[in-house]
Amino acid sequence: MTNEVHRWDQFEIALRGPEGVSVSAEFRLQNRSVRVDGFYDGDGLYRIRFMPDEEGEWTYTTFSNRRELTNQSGALQCVPAGEANHGPVRVANTFHFSYADRTPYRPFGTTCYAWAHQEQALQEQTLSTLRHAPFNKLRMCIFPKSYVYNQNEPPFYPFPRSSDGTNDFSRYNPAFFQHLEWCIRSLLDLGIQADLILFHPYDRWGYSKMPADVDDRYLRYTIARFAAFRNVWWSVANEYDLVKSKTMADWDRFFRIIQTSDPYGHLRSIHHSKTMYDHGKPWVTHCSIQGDDFGSTQDLLSRFQKPVIYDECKYEGNIPRRWGNISAEEMVRRFWLGITAGAYVGHGETYLDPHDVLWWSKGGVLKGQSPPRIAFLRKLLESAPSEGVNATSVYYQSAGQKGKYYLYYFDLHQPKDFQFELDNSASYSAELIDPWRMETTPLGGSYKGKFSLQLPGKPYLAVCFRAV
Amino acid sequence: MSGIAPALLAGAMRNTGNVERWGMWEQTFSGPQKGEIEFRAEFRNGNRLVFADGFYDGNGVYRLRFMPDALGEWTFTTHSTAEALNGKVGKFVCTAPSAGNHGPVVVADGQHLRYADGTPHVSIGTTCYAWAHQSDELEHQTLQTLKRSPFNKIRMCVLPTEKSPQRVPFEGDDHTRFHIPFFQNLDKQIAALCALRVEADLILFHPYDHEGFQRMSDAESHRYLRYMVARYAAYRNVWWSIANEYDLVKKKTLPQWDEYFRIVQEADPAEHLRSIHYSKRFYDYSKNWVTHLSLQSDDFDKTGQWLSEYQKPIIFDECKYEGNISKRWGNLSGHEMARRFWLGMASGAYVGHGETYAGPNGNAWLSKGGTLVGESPARIAFLKKIWEEAPPGLQVSPEPYYPFVYKPGSYYLYFLDLHQPAEYQFKLPEAESYRSDVIDIWNMTITPVTGVWRGSFTLPLPGKPFQAVRLQRAA
DSSP, rough: EEEEEESSSSSSEEEOOOTTEEEEEEEEEEEEEEEEEEEEOOOEEEEEEOOHHHHHEEEEEEEEEEEEEEEEOOEEEEOOOOOOOOEEEEEETEOOOOOTTTTOOOOOOEOTGGGGGHHHHHHHHHHHHHHHHHHSSSEESSSOOOOOTBBBBBSSSSSSSSSSSOOOOTSOHHHHHHHHHHHHHHHTTTOOOOEEEEOOOOOOSSSSSOOOOHHHHHHHHHHHHHHSSTTTEEEEEEGGGGGGGOHHHHHHHHHHHHHHHHHOOOOOOOSSSSSSSOOOOOTTSSSEEEEEOOGGHHHHHHHOOEEEEESSOOOOOOOSSSSGOOOOHHHHHHHHHHTTTEEEEEEEEEEOTTTOOHHHOOOOOOOOSSHHHHHHHHHHHHHHTTTTTTEEETTTTEEETTTTEEEETTTBBSSEEEEOOOOOSSSSEEEETTTTTTTTEEEEEEEEEEEEEESSSOOSOOOEEEEE | TSSHHHHHHHHHEEEEEEEEETEEEEEEEEOOOOOOOOOEHHHHEEETEEEEEEEOOOOTEEEEEEOOSSSSSEEEEESSSSSGGOOOOOEEEEOOOOOTTOOSEEEEESSOOETTTBOOOEEEEETTTGGSSOOOOHHHHHHHHHHTTTOOOEEEEOOOOOOSSSSSSEEEEEEEEEEEHHHHHHHHHHHHOOOOOEEEEEEEEOOSSSSGGGOOHHHHHHHHHHHHHHHHHTTEEEEEESSGGGGGOOTTOHHHHHHHHHHHHHTTTTTEEEEEEOOOOOOOOOOOOOSSSEEEEGGGGGHHHHHHHHOOOOEEEESSEEEOOOSSSOOOHHHHHHHHHHHOOOOHOOEEEEOOOOOSSSHHHHHHHHOOOSHHHHHHHHHHHHHHHHOOOOOOOOOOSSOEEEEEEEEEEEEOOBOOOOOEEEEOOOOSSSEEEEEETTTEEEEEEEEEEEEEEEEEOOOSSSSSEEEOOOO
16 A cells, blocks of 8 residues: 655654664655655654655655664655645746745745744744734744843753753754644644744854754754755744854855755745845845845845845834834835835734733734735735736836736825826726725726826825736 | 225225124125126225125126125225226224124034024025026015925025026026126025025026026136125025036036036135035035035935035935925925934934925925925924024934934934834933933924933833934933
């Protein structure tokens, strides 16, 4: 009897053996061969996880330096993907994304850095919030986080840790990683991409300054465990340039290790504080930006020829720090500025809380007013041409596809009328959009080429043209 | 005999009466019925010698204007190629200025502006490029509007910007012959601005040219500049803006602009403020004839850098305008215009206003003046009052977390812009205690926060955007 696995789901081999050995497997489909590392999961158990990306009968053979783990073989039947399973997200049309089955994917991310390191009840609440939120990507740290509003100890540590705070970097704590798998799977069930942050500087346990060989092993272990989840993205670091113990050569090496070890080529990027990483390096799949200089989007797009995501453009909230106290109106405005510049934007929320439960870090509930407006924009963008919208004008920002679609955003400008210049290859219907009130008003008529439209003379409005 | 003018010996010295300090002294002389006459005078006050050009005012009348800046007796002697205008001598006494006359605006300390008598000048400008080329009624209306407005500076073009303007500066296309009534009207309006205590930031050249002004030759341009200085330097409220959007005047080159600055500087006995406004290409404001930066920009977070680089006051004369026209430079909301004033002022600069609501008269205020319909002027008046009540000479911090201006140990004014913190930890000197106000820049409210604060303290804030916080030393 053959094991049946849906395309882009997980197939898992479990083998018994002693801790501390290496194990891997080769999966074959006719002439294709995919090499996958296994990992130790505690209690004398090894697992090898595989995400088949093609239908058909795959066979496998295991390899190990231990006799009982090596040369095991078997087969699996990869059957068509189930409903709502579109595979992992890839770059598509240079500046955009799609799932592996070519369904367009438009990232509308949010940020809950340390949600996986909170009490179980709070994690459940986070998931329940996400179920009703507009977000389809979540930035989250693998390591626990020590920072303002984040002083609690995590329930699990990634490495065995003695009572005096010494880490045993030679072994892993399977419970920590099993828990993260539950987190990733829970996100997968909600259709949310897990943008996994592999390193970060907010550390009091020693995870930001591990020896190089520990870093490298940790990366391979993490990939062996998580790469078979189709909703995983690799964010090599958050604010990499604030991790003072590492050099640019370290970051480059991490990228190469990920690229070499990950059998599926999940998306890879890195997030900065002040100094942008060179996203032109070949192992970077997209630009993960901290910034709100949306005017320079075109520079980034044309320089790197990769999608741009403004993962951090400050957060809706009211904390004293300026990165965490923009209004909901401003958050929404930034989403519109990013999208109409041909990029994507990420959300975060930082309202003061008596228990220090701020969404941006611990999750919980959303208190802000931007998420419904972000949902409105997401819906609008998902009705745009499937190839994605590219910047089409900069005087007032617009993004679209010639002959099909234009979305203008007037930002703080309040023209009473404006002469649009669309192409002549199609006739367009026009809608006036109020991003804050979430209202769409058809303007009637049919438009092409150069024409003037009367506008309300109010700021923060948009106009959408669709080919009829 | 050397050093003593012959006319003095002849005893022909006229006593021309008194004039107040920074007031305008004026004498008329009869001369030939043409304008191509060299006519100037030297003014003496003790051992000081100051030169001023006279100008032709039509019908054989030559005028000599002078703004004495020091008290006491002044004498003058004229020099001319025309016999009738040469060697005229006289004297007058410069008396104390009347109330409200603080003298011309000067640069204070590499960052601020003040009047010559030391009174701080919080420059709050507006822009009406062509207001002085309109009908008498409309010009009167503009002045009435200014009277009720917060504005104490106006950017205005000398040369018309419109097609077929109502008032023309030259006789036809002859750029060597001034049309005298044009300038007589300008005299009247600059004097009217002076009476309203509004500085006239006179734009000498611009690219909005329907009348061929760009084609003026070097000689014609120089002659025009000297005429302008001769005619207007004695008005204490005059500033020289060599050009608006100089880089769009395609017929002129950078060396020409430099030359214009030098001519103005050399000719102007009163040393009025001098700058130039650009479109895309920054003029090199470090050049020594530039007194301040006149910017078209809304890069307020560069102020600190520019202040330390240039050591000159910065005026964001054009940071886009309140209005609703289709051009993005002219359709800011009143809220955004007010916000930009706060951003600029809290960064240590000054800011200019303009208004461009589409209407039957086009972009009324910006070009023709008339009435203001926008919502920002009231908020700008509110801001102006706050700044006028602040201690003079506020400093800036080069890279502030939230922008603020301050006087150490006495006064701190923060603008939180789009940020909406529910609280913020201020760090002030331990030595003094402070009282604090939360200022809503749009609703124009000043709400004291209960308590007295000192050192490092966390102040509760409304958690709304567009608020300012003022901390003043408790009495």
